[in-house]
Amino acid sequence: MTDLRPWIYGTDHDDPNPRTPTPGHVYVELVGGPLDGQLLDVTGFTPDERADGALLISPHGAYGPGGRSDYVPEGGDTCRWRWNGDIA
Incomplete structure (x- = not known):
């Protein structure tokens, strides 16, 4: 049976x-x-860091391994961060 719980970003392989x-x-x-x-x-x-979002390493983004994906808080929702694009 497939585990349907979400993967936690940054966990070790x-x-x-x-x-x-x-x-x-x-x-x-x-x-x-x-x-x-x-x-x-x-x-x-910190609260400021949560307000800014994060650039996360993403091997499957537009720039391949080593590229980063930009995720930012979604409006007033503190539980969801929306993808804002990829950067090299």
């Missing part, structure tokens, strides 16, 4: 539970682009 959120941590859902559907742990982000 050999992590036995790459879809299990850590209790007490805060996550945002990445929407659109190459990381669509993944969760990003923003527990250590």
